[in-house]
Amino acid sequence: MSLLGGSDLKEQQKINELELKINREKQKLDKKLTRQKILLGAFLVDALENDKVDGLAQYTADNLDTFLTRQGDKNLMSELISNLEKSVESPTDR
Template identity: 75%
Template sequence: MSLLGGNDLKEQQRINELEAKINREKQKLDKKLTRQKILLGAFFVDALENNSVQGLKEYTADNLLDFLSRQGDKDLMTDLVKGLGGTVETKSDNKNDLELNASLDEHL
């Protein structure tokens, strides 16, 4: 063992142990937050299914797809929105709107 840096190894091991402990605590927190989101989601699904909150179905149908930013998430929730009585703009509808707007712009 060298006279220089003998404690460095112990200090590095202690740092590694602390980092591992931090990572374990972060994982626990992530699991807790995920569980909270799942329970909150189940609560709202129950409220939607039982129509127990006046206006919640309409609000959800009108705003859920606008809240979502990823197309895959929007695609996933389309049936739910339709089931709540909402209307869903399809990709072909959007394409037709763009073509119509382009055609109108040409004539103006």
């Protein structure tokens, strides 16, 4: 056993354990935030599909593309935006 650094190993182990605990808590928080976003998105999709909020479809069609910054996201949402624009132009019996 070394005269120097014996307690340093224990302190480093304690630091490592605390870092693991912090990372687990961060993962829990990330999952919670992701779940909140998914639920909010589902709520808004329901409102759009069932025309529950006057003007929401028009607002979404007009602004979603400019809200998105990544081209991949714009490509992903282009069909939805197009469908919204069509539904606003020619509303069906609801």
